[in-house]
Amino acid sequence: MLTMEMAQDNEGFLWLGTQNGLVRWDGYRFVNHTANTDVPGTLPDSYITALHKDIAGRLWVGTSAGGLAWYDAQRDQFGVLPGGPNGLSHVSIFALTDDPTGGMWVGTGAGLDHLAADGRTVRRQVEGARLNGLPDGAVQALLVDRVGGLWVGTRNGLFRRAPGQDRFKPIDLERANGEPLTIARLMQDSQGRVWIGTRGHGAFVTGANDAIPAPVQDSERAGRTGLKSDSVLSLLEVTDGEVWMGTDGGGIVSVDTRTWHTRRVRHHDHIAASVAADEIGPMLRDRSGIVWVATDITLSAYDPAQHAVSTWLGYVGSSGGISHANIPALLALPDETVWLGLGDGSVDIVDPVRGRIGQLRPDASMPLTALPKGRVLAMARSTSGDIWLGTQHGLYLATANGRRVVRVDVPGRSPTAATWAICVDADQLWIGGLDGLWGLRAPAARPLKLFVHRDSATLGDQRVTALFQASDHALWVGTRAGLLRFDPKLGTLERLRQEAHGRIGLQTGYISSVLTDRRGRLWVASYGGGVRIVEPATIAGAPLIRRVDTRNGLPNDGVNAMLLDAHDDVWLSTDDGLACIHGADLSVTALHSADGVGIASYWTNSAAQTPSGAMLFGGNGGLTIVDSSRPLEWTFRAPLVVTETVGASVGHGAGPPRLVLEPQRRNLSVEFSALDFSAPEQNRYAYRLRGFDKDWIATDPTHRLARYTNLPPGDYVLELNGSNRQGVWSKPLELPVRVGAAWYETSWLRGALVVLAILSIAGLIQARTLALRRRQQILEHLVTERTAELHESERRLTQMAYHDGLTDLANRRRFNEDLKHLLAESRRGQPFGLLLIDLDRFKQINDMHGHDAGDAVLTTVAERLRRVVRDIDHIARLGGDEFAVLLANVGDRTAVDAVCRRIIDSIAEPIDHQGCLLQTGASIGAAMCPDDEESEDALYKAADLALYEAKHAGRGQSHWPRPEPALE
Numbered sequence: 001m002l003t004m005e006m007a008q009d010n011e012g013f014l015w016l017g018t019q020n021g022l023v024r025w026d027g028y029r030f031v032n033h034t035a036n037t038d039v040p041g042t043l044p045d046s047y048i049t050a051l052h053k054d055i056a057g058r059l060w061v062g063t064s065a066g067g068l069a070w071y072d073a074q075r076d077q078f079g080v081l082p083g084g085p086n087g088l089s090h091v092s093i094f095a096l097t098d099d100p101t102g103g104m105w106v107g108t109g110a111g112l113d114h115l116a117a118d119g120r121t122v123r124r125q126v127e128g129a130r131l132n133g134l135p136d137g138a139v140q141a142l143l144v145d146r147v148g149g150l151w152v153g154t155r156n157g158l159f160r161r162a163p164g165q166d167r168f169k170p171i172d173l174e175r176a177n178g179e180p181l182t183i184a185r186l187m188q189d190s191q192g193r194v195w196i197g198t199r200g201h202g203a204f205v206t207g208a209n210d211a212i213p214a215p216v217q218d219s220e221r222a223g224r225t226g227l228k229s230d231s232v233l234s235l236l237e238v239t240d241g242e243v244w245m246g247t248d249g250g251g252i253v254s255v256d257t258r259t260w261h262t263r264r265v266r267h268h269d270h271i272a273a274s275v276a277a278d279e280i281g282p283m284l285r286d287r288s289g290i291v292w293v294a295t296d297i298t299l300s301a302y303d304p305a306q307h308a309v310s311t312w313l314g315y316v317g318s319s320g321g322i323s324h325a326n327i328p329a330l331l332a333l334p335d336e337t338v339w340l341g342l343g344d345g346s347v348d349i350v351d352p353v354r355g356r357i358g359q360l361r362p363d364a365s366m367p368l369t370a371l372p373k374g375r376v377l378a379m380a381r382s383t384s385g386d387i388w389l390g391t392q393h394g395l396y397l398a399t400a401n402g403r404r405v406v407r408v409d410v411p412g413r414s415p416t417a418a419t420w421a422i423c424v425d426a427d428q429l430w431i432g433g434l435d436g437l438w439g440l441r442a443p444a445a446r447p448l449k450l451f452v453h454r455d456s457a458t459l460g461d462q463r464v465t466a467l468f469q470a471s472d473h474a475l476w477v478g479t480r481a482g483l484l485r486f487d488p489k490l491g492t493l494e495r496l497r498q499e500a501h502g503r504i505g506l507q508t509g510y511i512s513s514v515l516t517d518r519r520g521r522l523w524v525a526s527y528g529g530g531v532r533i534v535e536p537a538t539i540a541g542a543p544l545i546r547r548v549d550t551r552n553g554l555p556n557d558g559v560n561a562m563l564l565d566a567h568d569d570v571w572l573s574t575d576d577g578l579a580c581i582h583g584a585d586l587s588v589t590a591l592h593s594a595d596g597v598g599i600a601s602y603w604t605n606s607a608a609q610t611p612s613g614a615m616l617f618g619g620n621g622g623l624t625i626v627d628s629s630r631p632l633e634w635t636f637r638a639p640l641v642v643t644e645t646v647g648a649s650v651g652h653g654a655g656p657p658r659l660v661l662e663p664q665r666r667n668l669s670v671e672f673s674a675l676d677f678s679a680p681e682q683n684r685y686a687y688r689l690r691g692f693d694k695d696w697i698a699t700d701p702t703h704r705l706a707r708y709t710n711l712p713p714g715d716y717v718l719e720l721n722g723s724n725r726q727g728v729w730s731k732p733l734e735l736p737v738r739v740g741a742a743w744y745e746t747s748w749l750r751g752a753l754v755v756l757a758i759l760s761i762a763g764l765i766q767a768r769t770l771a772l773r774r775r776q777q778i779l780e781h782l783v784t785e786r787t788a789e790l791h792e793s794e795r796r797l798t799q800m801a802y803h804d805g806l807t808d809l810a811n812r813r814r815f816n817e818d819l820k821h822l823l824a825e826s827r828r829g830q831p832f833g834l835l836l837i838d839l840d841r842f843k844q845i846n847d848m849h850g851h852d853a854g855d856a857v858l859t860t861v862a863e864r865l866r867r868v869v870r871d872i873d874h875i876a877r878l879g880g881d882e883f884a885v886l887l888a889n890v891g892d893r894t895a896v897d898a899v900c901r902r903i904i905d906s907i908a909e910p911i912d913h914q915g916c917l918l919q920t921g922a923s924i925g926a927a928m929c930p931d932d933e934e935s936e937d938a939l940y941k942a943a944d945l946a947l948y949e950a951k952h953a954g955r956g957q958s959h960w961p962r963p964e965p966a967l968e
Helices: 125-134 747-802 814-826 842-849 851-868 893-908 936-952
Strands: 002-008 014-018 020-026 030-033 048-053 059-064 070-071 077-080 093-098 104-108 112-115 122-124 137-143 150-153 157-161 169-172 183-189 194-198 203-205 234-240 243-248 253-255 261-265 281-286 291-295 299-302 309-313 329-332 338-341 347-351 353-361 376-381 387-391 394-398 405-408 419-425 428-433 436-441 448-452 464-469 476-477 482-486 493-496 509-518 520-527 530-539 542-548 559-564 571-573 577-581 587-593 602-609 615-619 620-627 640-646 649-651 660-662 668-674 685-690 698-700 705-708 714-722 733-739 832-840 873-880 882-888 909-915 916-918 921-929
Touching: 002 048, 002 281, 002 291, 014 048, 014 070, 020 048, 048 093, 059 093, 093 261, 104 137, 125 530, 137 183, 150 183, 194 234, 194 243, 243 281, 243 291, 291 921, 329 376, 329 615, 338 615, 387 419, 387 428, 419 464, 419 476, 428 464, 436 464, 448 615, 464 509, 464 602, 476 509, 482 509, 509 602, 520 559, 530 559, 542 873, 559 615, 571 602, 571 615, 640 714, 640 733, 660 668, 668 685, 668 733, 698 705, 747 814, 814 832, 814 873, 814 882, 814 921, 814 936, 832 851, 832 936, 842 851, 842 916, 851 873, 851 882, 851 893, 851 909, 851 916, 882 893, 893 921, 921 936
Parallel strands: 093 137, 329 602, 376 419, 509 559, 559 602, 660 733
Antiparallel strands: 002 014, 014 020, 020 030, 048 059, 059 070, 070 077, 093 104, 104 112, 112 122, 137 150, 150 157, 157 169, 183 194, 194 203, 234 243, 243 253, 253 261, 281 291, 291 299, 309 620, 329 338, 338 347, 347 353, 376 387, 387 394, 394 405, 419 428, 428 436, 436 448, 464 476, 476 482, 482 493, 509 520, 520 530, 530 542, 559 571, 571 577, 577 587, 602 615, 615 620, 640 668, 649 660, 668 705, 685 698, 685 714, 714 733, 832 882, 832 921, 873 882, 909 916
């Protein structure tokens, strides 16, 4: 569906003119209007070429071969003004604009027409075009400037008629070959400048007080062709001081009208938040301020007024920006420069104004003086200003300017051991990895000296994931099994109260981030466990611990990193966007794409705060930047509209429309919508029928229906209400409702029937009442018992059909249904991963310890799988010791590898069964859809072959399918 034009009507609906009809959008559903000669009141042609809302609020529709139409909103029909002897000069309509003196100017395939204010009378300028100074042929663009001058863009140049004049004068535009330029679009900005878009020759702009256009120069391509060869098909003033120009194949050119600096906004295949395509069609700023950009693929939305959260996208090949999409580590320096550890093992050094100013690249051939292959996982600044870099293959030290890097050996530690966390305290250097906690003296220009090492014997789990220095120089140590406090002076380790059944405590899983706020509270984030806040005060000698997770509004319990802003609020990145936990009351504000968050998921512990207070979060796709000093509120009050009614006729007159239900039709269904298009899925809805309902009835965005059946006769008022994405409610929309009464429901007949009934059955009531009550009690008791039995039987059957009886995981039948569902989602651009897991040495456990031990291993493995994957993922037991995991909406193989590593590590931990430690392991075969295969059988086979390779390679590993050999 190629969008040719866009407009927003008085009610707030968005209208899209396409090559296949006119589409109305309410944020949830598209209603398509097309041409149909058999149905009166339809469009004259389905190919839409122009849309315009006139001064009176009426929507006009220009077509390719059917003339001009206008929309009658009350009757949901179109009126038509055709081309021909008694109509417009041509059936093709290209441009529409209001005439301030009354009526409307119409650009047709033959020239310029004027439509009078009555919407019927046409005065053709075509017949005297040359006498008036216009060339023969089509008018492509129209503009009435703020002083009343009329601008006419044609295939043979640009012309302007001054106020009070009869003749048009040509506007001289700079061109290389002397041929007139084809004008595609005209716009006047808030400063009075007129912008001119051409086909194949870029754009021009006049001064604020003159009509002499000058070409817009491309500041990014100085000395090259730049804008001079672009077709500029759309123009929009996004904000005061910024104009967007939509080009055909060159993306959007953003012009800063204060400096006249330009920058290109382009599509990038691997960045979902980029503009959908480089072929830019019409652009529109709606009533809320959202900018809509139509491309040849779909629509993109942008909020120019939102400055609190922004996204800096990274991609391979970026000339001056972030050179990779994934940012697993961040470090902000005192001079506001930022070091970014990237997914390909390199480090970008960026300046907030100048962009990338330096880079460290990995070089496996120089292990002592260059970064190794493998990601940088942690960074910290030394007291001398040099930068410590913890990588997957060793500890490194770089100079502050990034020009020199050397590997640093840690006494007693493998030089290539992974370093996951770094903390600097004066001349003390603390590092953590998969081999425990290491404390080192780091004097200037001297080798490191080890003074403490703690492993699993004292830590409980030697996989250190986070380090944070307390104000008393104690060290908080996060592991994959919880949090400990280490006192370097005494050498003691202390573990705070952990979570238990019925008791809130610290998480027992993967600790991702730790900080303290200005109130002295300790904040602890974990991957999969949300956030815990430890109050400094104690109650009965035990610390008070509060919990914040998805039940309190977090978008996801997989919390990756936390930062504290100047207001004592804590910002955190999750596996589903950002969130802010307000320090005063611990309330949560979740942020998604509509709030400027262009990245869906983030890297663990990848966060930094600049000296100026900007908070940075590294994610899968780039860098999210938060300025907490700017407001986050979305105050737009969405207009409420009725989108469809069923069961009632609509009466029109003074005031709002009235819904009338005939006596034989007592059912009413009204669909409504709050027209906040920024994030419609977050809008809230409620309704009530005044005179019938006591309270408001809440409904969700997917069921915006006020529905009633068998309404009694009478007059009511249907109140409809909706909110914007942040819960700001609009003024309710009130619709009068009249339900007609049948003849047998009239008051006189009812009175007569009541008297007759009283006289005829008064004697029977008392006799029958006791008998009926006894019978009713018996029947109700039987119904209650039978209903409970049926519900229990249904529950047991469902459980047996879809779940494994031992582990309570999904069985193979449920797995196959989930796989089919994800395959369907992948065809709509949602990739996913398939993991096939086979337990190692499971048969030996069964043979040596019996089937009870084997069952204990299977249930423990199932529980560990639940802990290490996300809630949106699917786990199944396929049979025996075979398991499967479906990873929904996973970004790339790097993310899948991280999940595989967590699964292998988790299953490898010993299992205590009746005092005996059972040791098993896991081998994993992984495949991606659609990268590896796109069908169900092929994808499963690819993962199965990869599993075979993993087991053949020595078990305890994960493998991807081997690429198919090339055919000779």
